[in-house]
Amino acid sequence: MKIIKTLALGLTVAAATQMTHAADTGFDMQTVDPEADRIALQKYFKSRFPESDIADYVNGIYAVDAGSREQWEELEEFPPYEFDVEQGEELFNTAFANGKGYADCFENGGIGIRQNFPYWSKEEGTVKTLEQEINECRVNNGEEPLKWGKGAIAQISAYMAWTSRDKVFDIKIPADDERAKAAYLDGKKFFYAKRGQLNLSCANCHVQGSNIAIRADLPSPQLGHVTHFPVFRSKWGSLGTLHRRYSGCHKDSRSKPLKPQAEEFRNLEYFQSYMSNGLVANGPGSRK
Amino acid sequence: MRKLTTSLCAAGVLAMFSAAPAVADNHADQIALGKAVYMGKSRGNCISCHAIDDPDANLAGNQGPPTISMKARYPDKSKLRAQVWDASKNNPLTIMPPLGKHWILSEEEIDAVVEYIYQF
Amino acid sequence: MKKGLIIAAALAMAPTLATAASFQEAFESNRAMHGNDHVFEWKGGKYHTNHEEEMEARVKATKANAADLLAKAKAKNAEVAKLGFEWKLTGGILKDAQKAIDEGDYQKALNLAAQAKYHARIGIQQYHYAQKNWHLSVPE
Numbered sequence: 001m002k003i004i005k006t007l008a009l010g011l012t013v014a015a016a017t018q019m020t021h022a023a024d025t026g027f028d029m030q031t032v033d034p035e036a037d038r039i040a041l042q043k044y045f046k047s048r049f050p051e052s053d054i055a056d057y058v059n060g061i062y063a064v065d066a067g068s069r070e071q072w073e074e075l076e077e078f079p080p081y082e083f084d085v086e087q088g089e090e091l092f093n094t095a096f097a098n099g100k101g102y103a104d105c106f107e108n109g110g111i112g113i114r115q116n117f118p119y120w121s122k123e124e125g126t127v128k129t130l131e132q133e134i135n136e137c138r139v140n141n142g143e144e145p146l147k148w149g150k151g152a153i154a155q156i157s158a159y160m161a162w163t164s165r166d167k168v169f170d171i172k173i174p175a176d177d178e179r180a181k182a183a184y185l186d187g188k189k190f191f192y193a194k195r196g197q198l199n200l201s202c203a204n205c206h207v208q209g210s211n212i213a214i215r216a217d218l219p220s221p222q223l224g225h226v227t228h229f230p231v232f233r234s235k236w237g238s239l240g241t242l243h244r245r246y247s248g249c250h251k252d253s254r255s256k257p258l259k260p261q262a263e264e265f266r267n268l269e270y271f272q273s274y275m276s277n278g279l280v281a282n283g284p285g286s287r288k
Numbered sequence: 289m290r291k292l293t294t295s296l297c298a299a300g301v302l303a304m305f306s307a308a309p310a311v312a313d314n315h316a317d318q319i320a321l322g323k324a325v326y327m328g329k330s331r332g333n334c335i336s337c338h339a340i341d342d343p344d345a346n347l348a349g350n351q352g353p354p355t356i357s358m359k360a361r362y363p364d365k366s367k368l369r370a371q372v373w374d375a376s377k378n379n380p381l382t383i384m385p386p387l388g389k390h391w392i393l394s395e396e397e398i399d400a401v402v403e404y405i406y407q408f
Numbered sequence: 409m410k411k412g413l414i415i416a417a418a419l420a421m422a423p424t425l426a427t428a429a430s431f432q433e434a435f436e437s438n439r440a441m442h443g444n445d446h447v448f449e450w451k452g453g454k455y456h457t458n459h460e461e462e463m464e465a466r467v468k469a470t471k472a473n474a475a476d477l478l479a480k481a482k483a484k485n486a487e488v489a490k491l492g493f494e495w496k497l498t499g500g501i502l503k504d505a506q507k508a509i510d511e512g513d514y515q516k517a518l519n520l521a522a523q524a525k526y527h528a529r530i531g532i533q534q535y536h537y538a539q540k541n542w543h544l545s546v547p548e
Contacts, residue, residue, distance in 0.1 A: 377437075
């Protein structure tokens with residue numbers, strides 16, 4: 001009985017794989033079209049999971065798997081990241097030795113701006129992430145940079161996300177700078193290319209394989225991936241940044257993992273965040 | 289043809305020069321190795337995607353089809369071996385890792401896991 | 409011999425082998441079906457299914473030979489690292505190979521170096537394949 005049921009599911013997977021067959025545009029600098037990508041991705045998930053609202057994808061796997069949603073909603077009633085947000089607020093408001101603070105480094109005093117990250121910096125010719133600017137703020141004011149993956153940087157980021165809840169993601173790819181488009185394309189390519197000894201792309205699990213069990217885990221859909229970061233993961237037992245998760249995923253493909261804030265990861269974040277345009281910021285989040 | 293010698297699990301380089309152990313013991317050992325490969329997280333970890341009707345298999349995933357009716361699906365066992373060795377040959381987009389081609393498992397482990405699943 | 413008979417039978421029963429377009433394809437399909445140390449025919453010649461690295465490990469197990477293959481493996485891994493496609497375990501295998509040399513187990517060192525070099529070579533292949541085919545899984 002159980003076997004037959006899983007067999008039916010297996011067939012669904014085969015059908016789903018069919019749908020992802022190649023488009024013939026959008027894969028080089030001449031043809032890449034971020035807005036078409038974003039719409040195509042929404043369309044893909046709409047057809048995979050017709051019951052789920054696009055807006056709900058900020059809730060990750062719980063947008064498409066009713067079974068685990070209930071448990072998660074209970075968890076969110078007493079969110080495991082609450083302490084981190086409080087700590088983050090305190091850190092955010094603690095002045096540096098020179099009397100300045102994080103509020104001096106960001107637009108609008110750093111409040112309600114999470115949805116604008118990452119962004120393309122024309123001056124520096126690179127993608128800038130929120131965590132990167134938190135550390136730059138420190139260094140520019142004579143403080144030591146924080147470690148990227150967890151701890152204080154994740155807490156500060158969590159507080160900044162908290163003040164931005166329900167703001168709509170609006171990542172821009174400036175038309176007047178080809179390098180921005182190139183960074184987006186690079187991130188897209190990173191997402192879809194198979195790599196590592198296990199020969200896995202991000203898409204293997206998070207597009208085709210989303211909501212299909214790998215042992216007892218259900219991979220989340222890529223749509224809405226970034227909106228809830230930083231995240232408190234039960235598996236970690238702590239709060240972590242998006243790039244901590246990227247390193248972990250990269251390693252899971254048995255690639256030698258890149259370090260957080262590597263250019264490839266920032267470009268990946270740029271691509272993924274653009275895919276979440278139109279969705280709201282809801283970080284920090286909690287996940288299994 | 290290829291005698292599985294679990295004691296020589298490294299690269300099988302010496303396999304052709306070594307004498308074959310007694311057939312019955314060898315086969316039982318091979319099945320046991322195959323099962324360990326199927327279930328082992330840092331080995332084949334086949335169970336993470338393929339359900340199998342083995343009482344020791346729990347919480348199997350379903351990214352791939354269940355391991356069932358293998359003899360009917362693969363009358364030619366070497367075709368099954370080839371599928372385990374590199375599933376991306378037939379489906380370049382597959383999530384299944386190329387266990388042989390990427391030397392994730394040794395050739396002996398692949399032989400063993402094929403023997404193990406061929407019972408189901 | 410038994411082995412020869414089975415090869416003959418496999419060849420007779422597998423017409424796909426005859427249509428294999430390139431040596432590389434014939435090699436891979438035979439390795440996939442039969443593992444290492446298997447002999448197959450291709451366009452009238454006889455070939456074995458061993459990787460070039462496995463053959464490189466079949467030298468006299470001396471310190472010099474092991475060190476030589478390890479150096480080659482390291483160079484290959486540096487090549488794939490430059491492309492951003494280095495695999496996770498290769499660095500550890502290279503270290504284990506060095507350790508085996510230090511402990512005087514030269515055959516073990518040769519085998520490990522061969523595996524690391526193979527991993528690096530296939531990683532390079534994977535990189536080139538990805539450049540051409542990454543778009544195949546993008547939803548349209």
